[in-house]
Amino acid sequence: MTQEKDYSDSILNAFIDGELDDREKNELIADMKLDQQLKARVLRLREIRELVKNAYKNIPIPDWSQQYEYNSRVLKINRYIASVVLVTGIIVGWGAQAFFNQSNTLLEFAEISEQNNLINNNGETARVMIHVTTDDTDRLKVVLDETENLLKQYEESRKKLEISILTNARGINFISASTPFAGRLHSLAARYRNVSFKACKETLDRFNKEEIRNIELLPEAQVVPSALGEVIKSRQKGWSYIKI
Amino acid sequence: MGISNFFCKNKWLYKRLEESRVRLYHIAYSWSHDAAVADDLVQESLEKAVRNIDRLYDHNALNGWLYRIMSNCWKDYLRKQYHHVDVPDDELVYEGESPEQAYELKSMADKVQSAVAQLPMGQRQVITLIDLNDASYAEVAEALEIPIGTVMSRLSRARKTLASMVIDQKEQTSGSNIYPLREAR
Incomplete structure (x- = not known):
């Protein structure tokens, strides 16, 4: 029989909220396999978490389009900033201007960014790997927006570009069948052949082993043996690398 | 690059503030369960955030900072509404x-x-x-x-x-x- 550990609810909550370190997490997963009661407690807490998450999803949102002073205040400040930026641009020259012209929101989010040939002028293919490890929808939306922009820009300027979106850990949710971005990802993959979506097999296996979540991927997604291996391979081949 | 970083940061922050509105509303609603109160709370929190945006030194900490502002606004609201209530949980x-x-x-x-x-x-x-x-x-x-x-x-x-x-x-x-x-x- 198993040697049952006395896990407090706080520890189990920390587990489902992704707050445990790898060692603690692995120990708990191993114990859950042997202890059905423990597993049931985890599932119950996870169920509550999902219920709370879903309970507020569809509350009616007020129409903020015109009524608030806040909007006009932000607008005024933004106008002020825009005018100062314009003057600054004239003063500091085209260098700063070029900086503003480039869409850098993705890079603002990036934990790591190593750019090799993102901007290529010599006819070679620019290759960018965007490594997604988060399921924060704000960040994922930016990833999608900027990927679309980049693909469009390169298509319009007839430059060659290849983008690989690699996901692991919570990032897997980005290309899972339940992603809120399924429609946009479908159309992106249908329109551009030079973008690919990859999921880490190790993460998928881990989720399956936990028997808590079975991840079903979008049909466009490919499974790669390991995210780390994929990163190393792409870096060796000179891909630009952005981790989100 | 220092000047451009400064303006770019603010531009990014204002965009993030605007994008946070719905998320903050969900939180405010889940605290108050009252659409009008939640709306006021979001409005007040965002106004405070705009006024004090220069105090946010680490822009990656924006979410935590906004939660804190909203929590303080909520405390103020409760004090006004329920200042007489101070009973154990x-x-x-x-x-x-x-x-x-x-x-x-x-x-x-x-x-x-x-x-x-x-x-x-x-x-x-x-x-x-x-x-x-x-x-x-x-x-x-x-x-x-x-x-x-x-x-x-x-x-x-x-x-x-x-x-x-x-x-x-x-x-x-x-x-x-x-x-x-x-x-x-």
Whole structure:
């Protein structure tokens, strides 16, 4: 029989909220396999978490389009900033201007960014790997927006570009069948052949082993043996690398 | 690059503030369960954020900073509304509908909202920040100015209460009618 550990609810909550370190997490997963009661407690807490998450999803949102002073205040400040930026641009020259012209929101989010040939002028293919490890929808939306922009820009300027979106850990949710971005990802993959979506097999296996979540991927997604291996391979081949 | 970074940062922050509005509204609504109060709370929080944006030194900490502002606005609101209430968590009597009536509500979402509305405020803030916004325990601790241990214990109590109220509702109906309601802290 198993040697049952006395896990407090706080520890189990920390587990489902992704707050445990790898060692603690692995120990708990191993114990859950042997202890059905423990597993049931985890599932119950996870169920509550999902219920709370879903309970507020569809509350009616007020129409903020015109009524608030806040909007006009932000607008005024933004106008002020825009005018100062314009003057600054004239003063500091085209260098700063070029900086503003480039869409850098993705890079603002990036934990790591190593750019090799993102901007290529010599006819070679620019290759960018965007490594997604988060399921924060704000960040994922930016990833999608900027990927679309980049693909469009390169298509319009007839430059060659290849983008690989690699996901692991919570990032897997980005290309899972339940992603809120399924429609946009479908159309992106249908329109551009030079973008690919990859999921880490190790993460998928881990989720399956936990028997808590079975991840079903979008049909466009490919499974790669390991995210780390994929990163190393792409870096060796000179891909630009952005981790989100 | 210093000047451009400064302006770019502000531009990015304002964009993020605007994008945070709906998320903040969800949180505000889950705390107040009142559309008008939630709306005011979001408005006031964003105005404070705009006024004090230069005080945000680490722009990656924007979410935690916003939660903190909103938590302070919420405290102010509660002080105004319920300044006379200062009763320990477990002794407050639920003044609204009975649990039986509450569970007559149509959907599971309504039931969960009703159950969340009955949690003591400290627990309600913790569980909604974590479950609705995926905030980390550290972010919640910082936003609410409480130790991480308190975040964990409030979360445990909140989930335990919700589980018994929502999942085990049949057993619950024969229980006590003493429920925690509001706490101005």
